[in-house]
Amino acid sequence: MKKSLFGFAAASIIALSAAAHAAPKEVRIGTEAAYAPFEFVDPSGKIVGFEVELGDAICAAAELKCVWSNVPFDALIPQLMEKKIDGIMSSMSITEKRRKSIDFTSKYFQVPNAFVAKKGTAIELTKEGLKGKKVGVQSGTTNADYLKKYFDGVVEVVRYQTQEEVNMDLVNGRLDAMVVDSVIGTEWFKTDQGKDYALASPMLKDPVFGEGVGVGLRKGETELKAAFEKGVSKVLADGTAQKLSLKWFGVDIYK
Amino acid sequence: MDPFWSYGLMIAGGAGWTLALIIAVIPVGIVLGLLGAAAKLSSWRLLRFLAESYTTFIRAMPELLVIFLVFFGGARAFNWLLAGIGFPEIQIDFNPFVAGVIALGVVQGAFATEVFRAALLAVPVGQTEAAQACGFTRWQTFRFVTLPQVWRLALPGLGNLLQILIKDTALISVVGLADIMRNAQIAAGATKQPFTFLLLAAAVYLLFTTVATAVMMLLERRANHAWRRA
Amino acid sequence: MDFELIAEAWPDLLKGAGLTLQLLILPLAVATILSVPLAIARSSSRFWVRIGPAAYTFVFRGTPLLVQIFLIYYGIGQFESLRDGFLWHNILSNAYWCAMIAFTLNNLAYITELMRGGIQTVPQGEVEAARAYGMSAFQTYRLVILPRMWRTILPAYSNEVVFSLKATSLASVVTVLDLTGQAKVYYSQYYEPYDFFIAAGFLYLVMVFVITRILKVIEWLLGADRRPVKHRGETPAAADVADPATGPAGPA
Numbered sequence: 001m002k003k004s005l006f007g008f009a010a011a012s013i014i015a016l017s018a019a020a021h022a023a024p025k026e027v028r029i030g031t032e033a034a035y036a037p038f039e040f041v042d043p044s045g046k047i048v049g050f051e052v053e054l055g056d057a058i059c060a061a062a063e064l065k066c067v068w069s070n071v072p073f074d075a076l077i078p079q080l081m082e083k084k085i086d087g088i089m090s091s092m093s094i095t096e097k098r099r100k101s102i103d104f105t106s107k108y109f110q111v112p113n114a115f116v117a118k119k120g121t122a123i124e125l126t127k128e129g130l131k132g133k134k135v136g137v138q139s140g141t142t143n144a145d146y147l148k149k150y151f152d153g154v155v156e157v158v159r160y161q162t163q164e165e166v167n168m169d170l171v172n173g174r175l176d177a178m179v180v181d182s183v184i185g186t187e188w189f190k191t192d193q194g195k196d197y198a199l200a201s202p203m204l205k206d207p208v209f210g211e212g213v214g215v216g217l218r219k220g221e222t223e224l225k226a227a228f229e230k231g232v233s234k235v236l237a238d239g240t241a242q243k244l245s246l247k248w249f250g251v252d253i254y255k
Numbered sequence: 256m257d258p259f260w261s262y263g264l265m266i267a268g269g270a271g272w273t274l275a276l277i278i279a280v281i282p283v284g285i286v287l288g289l290l291g292a293a294a295k296l297s298s299w300r301l302l303r304f305l306a307e308s309y310t311t312f313i314r315a316m317p318e319l320l321v322i323f324l325v326f327f328g329g330a331r332a333f334n335w336l337l338a339g340i341g342f343p344e345i346q347i348d349f350n351p352f353v354a355g356v357i358a359l360g361v362v363q364g365a366f367a368t369e370v371f372r373a374a375l376l377a378v379p380v381g382q383t384e385a386a387q388a389c390g391f392t393r394w395q396t397f398r399f400v401t402l403p404q405v406w407r408l409a410l411p412g413l414g415n416l417l418q419i420l421i422k423d424t425a426l427i428s429v430v431g432l433a434d435i436m437r438n439a440q441i442a443a444g445a446t447k448q449p450f451t452f453l454l455l456a457a458a459v460y461l462l463f464t465t466v467a468t469a470v471m472m473l474l475e476r477r478a479n480h481a482w483r484r485a
Numbered sequence: 486m487d488f489e490l491i492a493e494a495w496p497d498l499l500k501g502a503g504l505t506l507q508l509l510i511l512p513l514a515v516a517t518i519l520s521v522p523l524a525i526a527r528s529s530s531r532f533w534v535r536i537g538p539a540a541y542t543f544v545f546r547g548t549p550l551l552v553q554i555f556l557i558y559y560g561i562g563q564f565e566s567l568r569d570g571f572l573w574h575n576i577l578s579n580a581y582w583c584a585m586i587a588f589t590l591n592n593l594a595y596i597t598e599l600m601r602g603g604i605q606t607v608p609q610g611e612v613e614a615a616r617a618y619g620m621s622a623f624q625t626y627r628l629v630i631l632p633r634m635w636r637t638i639l640p641a642y643s644n645e646v647v648f649s650l651k652a653t654s655l656a657s658v659v660t661v662l663d664l665t666g667q668a669k670v671y672y673s674q675y676y677e678p679y680d681f682f683i684a685a686g687f688l689y690l691v692m693v694f695v696i697t698r699i700l701k702v703i704e705w706l707l708g709a710d711r712r713p714v715k716h717r718g719e720t721p722a723a724a725d726v727a728d729p730a731t732g733p734a735g736p737a
Contacts, residue, residue, distance in 0.1 A: 311690075312686070312690065314647075314693075315647070315651075315686075315689055315690045315693040316686045316689055316690070317650075317651040317652070317653075317654035317689060318651065318654075319654045319655060319657070320665055320668070320682055320685060320686055323665075323668075323669065323678070323682050324678065324679075324682045324683070324686070327672065327678035328678030328679050328682070332679075418546075421549075422548070422549040424549075425551045425552060426551060428551070429551075429658055436549070436551060436552065436555075439552075439555075443559060443560075447563065448563055449555075449559040449560045449562060449563050450556065450560035450561065450564070453552060453555050453556045453559070454556065454560070456552055457548045457556065460548045460549055461543075461544065461548055464546075464547040464548070465547065
């Protein structure tokens with residue numbers, strides 16, 4: 001027993017060091033796959049969605065081999081900086097704050113954000129209108145930054161690990177509203193779970209939301225960035241992006 | 256396929272990751288535990304101090320915090336360390352699995368240190384003295400007299416640690432490992448039946464802990480058989 | 486380590502630590518009180534009395550606390566009829582109370598088993614003697630069995646308290662801003678993994694230290710009549726018993 005235990009220990013140490021490796025040959029893309037329909041895990045365990053298909057198209061156009069991995073949203077930037085992944089495609093908006101840590105390609109889509117609440121509720125975007133409301137956001141998103149910037153101490157900001165959890169708690173009645181990408185909202189309204197909900201505010205316009213979604217990359221990786229730039233401009237120019245938008249959302253978000 | 260079955264299968268698939276995590280952590284915990292116990296009983300003060308700090312700190316830290324530290328900060332620390340000792344080209348990939356093995360291994364090691372220390376102390380001094388009187392070296396005494404008994408004496412404590420470990424693996428879902436718990440959450444989010452799928456996950460964990468209890472009982476019976484015969 | 490960042494987070498971390506203590510003390514107190522009848526039933530010689538508590542502790546000790554919290558927080562929302570009820574609006578709609586309920590149920594299972602062990606170590610002779618003196622079953626429990634049980638289980642109970650304190654960190658996954666939750670919020674604003682988590686770890690260490698000292702004092706006070714007359718330079722060997730790893734498996 002002892003012998004086999006020690007053998008086991010040795011084997012596992014070898015296995016651990018096998019996980020250590022030199023420079024990557026393929027491009028590892030990190031995404032937080034709990035953001036349907038942009039990126040989510042289907043029942044077979046595969047990462048799918050609009051942004052995943054668009055990302056694959058961008059990679060193909062950039063002549064890169066991309067592999068996707070599922071990373072919690074607020075771990076994406078640290079993992080990129082620590083070279084655990086090589087790129088981020090996770091509906092991550094290009095913002096000044098994030099630019100301090102990482103680099104972005106130009107945007108490949110942009111959707112405005114808005115409040116979502118039970119049908120028939122209208123949210124007044126003032127301190128009085130929002131006073132005491134419980135508003136859910138996903139941790140580490142621009143939505144969380146927006147609430148902190150304008151309504152800190154006015155609304156009770158409830159932070160969740162994933163968007164799925166925010167949705168669940170809105171339905172459970174623990175939240176008065178949530179702030180979310182409007183496309184995530186409108187797609188969710190089509191599901192059984194979200195059918196009683198609607199956009200409750202005009203589209204929010206604020207620098208805190210950034211300049212659209214781009215591929216997040218480490219600073220100084222000019223070659224990789226040039227390749228991705230080429231890919232992004234190609235899928236936007238040849239209609240691939242629009243086609244995928246129609247496929248996943250039924251509308252062209254590029255209009 | 257009916258969503259219940261497809262998501263149910265997904266949770267069963269997550270059980271594979273949970274099992275892999277358990278199997279990978281056990282040897283890490285045992286090795287760290289033996290080293291820790293040896294250090295605590297060593298005559299070298301610095302070693303005793305290091306082992307004492309290790310167990311005190313880790314046993315006071317919530318497992319979730321250890322996991323966050325290793326997952327979010329482990330790679331930076333490790334790669335800095337590796338570069339410092341002259342291997343800048345090695346990059347350890349801190350995916351949730353590796354981070355889980357390290358975090359839970361370190362936690363288990365701290366508890367196993369105490370289990371092994373208690374077991375080592377429980378071996379009667381007379382036996383080691385007798386062995387040395389027979390001309391055994393210190394290493395031979397440890398290898399042929401102490402160690403075989405430590406296994407038997409440590410088993411009940413290790414059984415408890417295994418139970419803790421099985422339940423702790425669920426925490427790795429928080430940093431994104433597609434284990435039982437994470438898949439149950441995905442299923443809960445995608446369907447309108449969080450209760451159903453979380454209950455299913457609970458049942459799978461219960462199966463794991465029950466089987467582990469049975470295995471440990473078997474091991475204890477085998478280990479004790481020389482003592483039972485009398 | 487950036488001490489300016491830690492200083493910025495410090496008031497919130499302390500607030501979180503306060504919440505952590507609440508999440509420790511209230512569930513622990515309720516569970517300890519409820520454990521007494523449950524443990525007595527659990528150690529009954531009658532199968533039908535024993536089976537209920539036994540099944541309860543089996544399930545709650547055999548599954549991760551994280552699953553239990555999620556079941557209570559997100560799972561119960563599946564039952565729409567419940568979502569309109571009184572219980573939901575006043576208690577279950579609040580993450581803080583959901584965490585409290587989960588911790589209480591979890592502690593209850595571990596402490597019940599602990600007390601069962603303590604009750605079973607009371608020598609049969611003492612129980613029989615009490616009955617021979619004409620004590621009722623209630624009196625026997627109150628005056629003989631339970632006081633003795635307390636003294637037996639106290640070292641293991643202290644471990645349980647430490648485990649329970651660490652387990653409160655799981656409240657952070659259901660949006661409660663306890664110590665771990667606060668550290669996580671600051672982490673996702675600054676992406677500095679060491680400062681906030683290490684500062685939080687330090688506060689946990691302080692709490693564990695203070696709590697174990699308090700429990701040691703209680704242990705010492707309760708054992709007053711059992712202490713041998715201590716001579717100078719002698720150290721009690723009982724310290725090894727108070728070890729979490731060798732005690733019963735804690736909540737995880």
